[in-house]
Amino acid sequence: xxxxxxxxxxxxxxxxxxxRSTHVILYPEGVLVPNATAAAVLRLCDGESTVDExxxxxxxxxxxVRPADVRxxxxxxxxxxxxxxx
Numbered sequence: 911x912x913x914x915x916x917x918x919x920x921x922x923x924x925x926x927x928x929x930r931s932t933h934v935i936l937y938p939e940g941v942l943v944p945n946a947t948a949a950a951v952l953r954l955c956d957g958e959s960t961v962d963e964x965x966x967x968x969x970x971x972x973x974x975v976r977p978a979d980v981r982x983x984x985x986x987x988x989x990x991x992x993x994x995x996x
Contacts, residue, residue: 913995916964916984917957922992924952935992942990951983957996 918924922937924944933949935942944952950972954964961984965977987993 914960914962915957915996916955916961916988916993917996918952918955919991919994924949937992939991942992947979948983948987951980952987952993955984955993 919937922935924933924935926932927934930943933944933946933952935944935952950968951964954967959967961981962977965975965980968975968980984993988995
C-alpha cells in the first residue's frame with residue numbers, strides 16, 4: 911500500500927449481475943464474485959475516501975464493522991489486482 915485512498919484499478923468494474931443475483935467484479939483477468947462485505951467496501955473505493963472514512967461509513971450502515979476487517983478486505987483485493995492505492 912503506497913497510499914491510504916483505495917480505488918478500483920483501471921479496467922475493473924463492480925456491477926450487479928441480474929442472472930446471478932449478486933455483485934460481480936469484472937477485470938481483465940476474469941470475473942470475481944465478491945461476498946456482500948467486499949461489495950460494500952468496493953462501492954466506497956472512489957480514490958477520495960480514506961480507509962478510515964470507508965470504515966466509518968460502513969459502521970454507520972452496519973453493526974460490528976471493524977477497521978481491521980476493512981483493511982483486510984482491501985489488502986486481499988489489492989493482492990488480486992482489483993484495487994490500487996492513491
